[in-house]
Amino acid sequence: MADVQYVHGYSAREAGRLAGQANTLSGMLHHDTVYPPGSLVLECGCGTGAQTVFLASRNPGAKIVSVDISTASLEQAHARIDAAGHQNVEFQTADLFNLPFGDEHFDHVFLCFVLEHVAVPAAALRAIKRVVRRGGTITVVEGDHGSWYCYPQTPESSRAVQCLVDLQTRLGGDALIGRRLYPLLAEAGFSSVRVSPRMVYMDNSQPDLVEGFSRNTFIAMVEGIHDQAVALGLIDQRTWEKGIADLYRATESDGTFCYTFFKGMALR
Ligand SMILES: C[S@@+](CC[C@H](N)C(=O)[O-])C[C@H]1O[C@@H](n2cnc3c(N)ncnc32)[C@H](O)[C@@H]1O
Numbered sequence: 286m287a288d289v290q291y292v293h294g295y296s297a298r299e300a301g302r303l304a305g306q307a308n309t310l311s312g313m314l315h316h317d318t319v320y321p322p323g324s325l326v327l328e329c330g331c332g333t334g335a336q337t338v339f340l341a342s343r344n345p346g347a348k349i350v351s352v353d354i355s356t357a358s359l360e361q362a363h364a365r366i367d368a369a370g371h372q373n374v375e376f377q378t379a380d381l382f383n384l385p386f387g388d389e390h391f392d393h394v395f396l397c398f399v400l401e402h403v404a405v406p407a408a409a410l411r412a413i414k415r416v417v418r419r420g421g422t423i424t425v426v427e428g429d430h431g432s433w434y435c436y437p438q439t440p441e442s443s444r445a446v447q448c449l450v451d452l453q454t455r456l457g458g459d460a461l462i463g464r465r466l467y468p469l470l471a472e473a474g475f476s477s478v479r480v481s482p483r484m485v486y487m488d489n490s491q492p493d494l495v496e497g498f499s500r501n502t503f504i505a506m507v508e509g510i511h512d513q514a515v516a517l518g519l520i521d522q523r524t525w526e527k528g529i530a531d532l533y534r535a536t537e538s539d540g541t542f543c544y545t546f547f548k549g550m551a552l553r
Pocket residue numbers: 289291293303304307329330331332333334335336352353354355358379380381382396397398399402403
């Protein structure tokens with residue numbers, strides 16, 4: 286199946302960025318993603334398996350079926366899971382809008398950083414809901430780039446980040462989707478919806494987090510859209526270069542960085 290066009294693309298650098306992001310944030314985002322032994326769990330949009338390894342290791346008694354529309358990404362995910370020695374994951378190429386499973390086939394469903402890239406997230410949630418049994422759960426993790434701020438912050442660093450928001454909008458996604466999780470889940474018909482913000486704050490007292498999140502996750506994500514942002518005239522080259530330099534400036538010893546993820550959990 287062909288790759289979809291989405292803002293971060295499918296490059297090796299992007300695969301590395303997603304893996305680094307997952308490693309850095311796994312405790313904060315996934316410590317409470319725990320399924321009873323014997324559960325059948327669907328992971329939608331697993332990509333290269335960056336979150337799948339944590340799902341598999343935290344839930345050794347669950348069987349996980351991880352799907353993605355990108356066959357190339359699934360091959361990398363397969364290799365990652367094999368290398369980690371997990372036996373409880375199966376991979377399948379599938380479009381989450383047309384899942385090849387019967388009604389109420391799964392006990393639980395999990396998706397992370399996927400809804401932000403689809404044009405109609407409400408329709409995605411309705412399509413996913415069909416394959417989850419009544420009483421089962423959905424877990425959705427998303428970011429929200431509007432939650433980002435740093436110190437020192439400049440007009441140029443803000444502009445570079447805004448380019449990512451604008452570009453994602455042009456491609457039909459929503460980089461500000463974290464704040465919409467509650468209404469999206471409720472409107473799709475899920476019950477007992479709970480959304481918890483997961484804030485990551487970095488300063489010089491946590492150099493590993495500055496390296497793992499501020500530099501290798503967030504700034505790397507912004508840097509990844511340089512060519513598209515300049516080609517589309519969203520920003521000029523000089524402003525871009527200053528914006529990126531200013532973002533790195535905020536990772537120095539007297540700088541700080543802040544970002545909030547949103548984790549929604551609900552019942553089918
Ligand atoms: C940002 S990546 C996140 C991957 C993984 N969940 C992670 O956190 O590392 C978004 C993924 O959603 C997948 N995707 C986008 N639209 C999809 C669709 N309609 N059906 C299945 N997967 C889709 C993309 O191929 C991509 O792998």
